[in-house]
Amino acid sequence: MSQLVLHGVGVSFGDRVAVTEVDATVAAGEWLALVGPNGSGKTSLLRAVAGTIPHRGMVQVDGVAVATMSPRRAAAAIAMVPQHRVLPEDMSVLDYTLLGRIPYAGYFGIEGPSDVAAARRALARLDAADLAGRRLGTLSGGERQRVVLARALAQEAGVLLLDEPTTSLDIGHAQQVLDLVDELRVERGIAVIAAIHDLTFAAQYAGRLLLLDAGTVIAQGAPAEVLSEAAIARFSGARVHLMQGPGGEPVVVPRR
Amino acid sequence: MVVGAALAGVLIGPASLPPGKVLAALVDRLPFVSVDSGLSTREVAILFELRLPRVVLALLVGAILSVSGGAYQGVFRNPLADPYLLGVAAGAGLGATLAIVTAGSGSLLVGVAAFLGAVAAVALAYGLGAAAGGRRTGSTLILAGVAVAAFLTAAQTFVQQRNTDAIREVYSWILGRLGTAGWQEVLLLVPYAAVGITVVLLHRRLLDALAVGEEEARTLGVRPERVRIVVVLAATLATAGAVAVSGLIGFVGIIVPHTVRLLVGGSYRVILPLSVLGGGAFMVVADLIARSVLSPAEIPIGVVTAFIGGPFFLLVLRTSTRAGER
Numbered sequence: 001m002s003q004l005v006l007h008g009v010g011v012s013f014g015d016r017v018a019v020t021e022v023d024a025t026v027a028a029g030e031w032l033a034l035v036g037p038n039g040s041g042k043t044s045l046l047r048a049v050a051g052t053i054p055h056r057g058m059v060q061v062d063g064v065a066v067a068t069m070s071p072r073r074a075a076a077a078i079a080m081v082p083q084h085r086v087l088p089e090d091m092s093v094l095d096y097t098l099l100g101r102i103p104y105a106g107y108f109g110i111e112g113p114s115d116v117a118a119a120r121r122a123l124a125r126l127d128a129a130d131l132a133g134r135r136l137g138t139l140s141g142g143e144r145q146r147v148v149l150a151r152a153l154a155q156e157a158g159v160l161l162l163d164e165p166t167t168s169l170d171i172g173h174a175q176q177v178l179d180l181v182d183e184l185r186v187e188r189g190i191a192v193i194a195a196i197h198d199l200t201f202a203a204q205y206a207g208r209l210l211l212l213d214a215g216t217v218i219a220q221g222a223p224a225e226v227l228s229e230a231a232i233a234r235f236s237g238a239r240v241h242l243m244q245g246p247g248g249e250p251v252v253v254p255r256r
Numbered sequence: 257m258v259v260g261a262a263l264a265g266v267l268i269g270p271a272s273l274p275p276g277k278v279l280a281a282l283v284d285r286l287p288f289v290s291v292d293s294g295l296s297t298r299e300v301a302i303l304f305e306l307r308l309p310r311v312v313l314a315l316l317v318g319a320i321l322s323v324s325g326g327a328y329q330g331v332f333r334n335p336l337a338d339p340y341l342l343g344v345a346a347g348a349g350l351g352a353t354l355a356i357v358t359a360g361s362g363s364l365l366v367g368v369a370a371f372l373g374a375v376a377a378v379a380l381a382y383g384l385g386a387a388a389g390g391r392r393t394g395s396t397l398i399l400a401g402v403a404v405a406a407f408l409t410a411a412q413t414f415v416q417q418r419n420t421d422a423i424r425e426v427y428s429w430i431l432g433r434l435g436t437a438g439w440q441e442v443l444l445l446v447p448y449a450a451v452g453i454t455v456v457l458l459h460r461r462l463l464d465a466l467a468v469g470e471e472e473a474r475t476l477g478v479r480p481e482r483v484r485i486v487v488v489l490a491a492t493l494a495t496a497g498a499v500a501v502s503g504l505i506g507f508v509g510i511i512v513p514h515t516v517r518l519l520v521g522g523s524y525r526v527i528l529p530l531s532v533l534g535g536g537a538f539m540v541v542a543d544l545i546a547r548s549v550l551s552p553a554e555i556p557i558g559v560v561t562a563f564i565g566g567p568f569f570l571l572v573l574r575t576s577t578r579a580g581e582r
Contacts, residue, residue, distance in 0.1 A: 045473070050474075050475050051474070051475075052471045052474045052475060053552070070477075071477045071478065072477035073477075074477065075475060075476050075477030078475070079475070082469075082471065082475075085466070085468065085469070085472060086467070086468045088522050089522065090517060090522030091464070091467065091521065091522040091523050092521050092522075092523060095464065095521070095522075095523040095525060096462075096468075099464060099465055099468065099476055100476070102461070102465055102476045102477055102478060103459070103476065103477040107463060108459060108460075109461040109462050109465065110458075110461050110525075111461070111480070135521060135522070155476070212549040221345065221348075
């Protein structure tokens with residue numbers, strides 16, 4: 001249960017401004033999706049919130065500035081699943097999941113029995129308990145995704161950042177992953193920020209969207225408010241039909 | 257395995273010692289135990305002054321080189337990294353050569369100079385790598401290490417050719433030797449081994465975190481730069497100690513950690529402790545081969561490890577290239 005607040009978070013790489021000041025609040029149990037075209041600054045914003053790149057402004061979790069936390073405390077507050085993750089082929093699933101316990105283990109990150117139990121619980125929660133002894137290199141795409149989520153879950157952070165969690169997954173596995181994240185969000189009151197390039201998925205799963213273009217926030221609000229045919233054409237140059245799903249949420253259909 | 261290798265190392269040699277009596281003599285040395293081994297004074301001297309220190313030294317050197325190799329592979333996320341990659345060998349070689357040509361090979365200066373050379377080489381490689389943007393990737397550091405190694409090897413060859421009178425001593429040192437080992441060398445090496453191996457082993461889990469990439473390691477609460485520097489310094493310290501007493505013995509740092517990795521998987525949590533044991537056993541066996549093949553003459557142990565290690569290196573290169581293609 002954590003609330004995440006971004007005050008004027010901005011990122012520059014040298015002279016190039018990747019993200020201009022972003023203000024946003026994500027309540028405990030809320031899902032905010034970052035949408036926008038490639039290169040709009042979604043990943044840079046996530047990396048800034050995760051504290052892995054230098055940034056301006058302030059990121060707070062439950063009122064405490066992350067910049068003032070020790071690296072371990074920050075890791076216990078915010079978990080991140082990057083888009084391009086490295087899964088060492090010959091590492092076992094359990095060893096990999098245990099990495100999520102480093103913030104709680106001693107100085108050298110060597111785990112105790114309670115950490116092993118937490119890692120196993122996380123794997124079990126994602127129906128991956130039977131994968132524990134397998135090597136990462138032997139997993140299918142869907143299994144990998146579940147194991148990566150299990151590692152983030154073992155971190156027991158109140159904030160979960162996901163960068164394109166459905167990339168390279170087919171539609172069924174993509175839904176599975178998003179469903180799992182959604183269940184965890186509800187179950188544990190996790191604040192979720194996910195960069196999602198599929199606008200329909202973003203509208204279906206996130207309570208609010210934050211639309212970025214060239215590093216600037218164009219709109220922020222409920223999916224139906226943020227997504228319009230004109231807005232989509234403007235920011236991505238795409239020709240789309242906007243339809244309504246059964247729940248009234250926007251469904252984006254490409255048009256030839 | 258370690259015990260078996262050590263026993264073989266103690267038992268086999270030009271003067272044959274009866275195994276039962278050797279065991280009895282070893283047990284006799286345990287505190288509160290007294291057994292009459294029946295070995296002659298000469299045999300006891302061979303056992304305790306020649307064979308045993310040599311085996312202990314081989315255990316220590318093998319453990320150090322293997323665990324350091326595993327540590328370098330973890331820090332630089334490169335399967336071909338080993339203590340010789342970063343220019344540690346070349347630096348130690350240059351330092352030792354300078355000491356040998358100025359003070360002679362028996363001098364204590366050889367060890368100190370080798371250590372200083374090794375540390376300087378690593379610092380140089382690390383500095384150059386960081387200046388070229390190597391904080392983000394391990395490959396820049398490795399390229400810097402290769403450049404440093406080439407430069408220092410050239411310098412070493414230059415010094416060696418200018419001092420042809422000392423060339424034989426330099427060569428015998430460079431090719432590696434455990435033959436002159438006594439308890440003095442063992443005592444010299446123990447502190448290096450204790451500090452280096454302990455520090456590396458304590459970081460075994462954090463090296464796993466580095467394996468998933470620097471940025472992800474950061475999100476797990478790890479400070480990658482700090483882990484890298486501490487582990488590299490510990491591994492280098494231990495390696496320099498090993499190089500100072502035993503000369504340059506190559507490839508052990510690649511063969512052992514990779515064999516362990518193939519057998520038990522890719523977590524440094526397991527690879528590093530098993531490399532300590534496996535490295536010790538491997539080195540004792542290699543030393544046994546080195547002194548048995550042309551017995552009573554000895555071939556340098558570096559030749560034995562290179563004979564096994566060269567093909568093994570190519571095998572690792574081949575499999576890791578294939579893994580990269582997938």
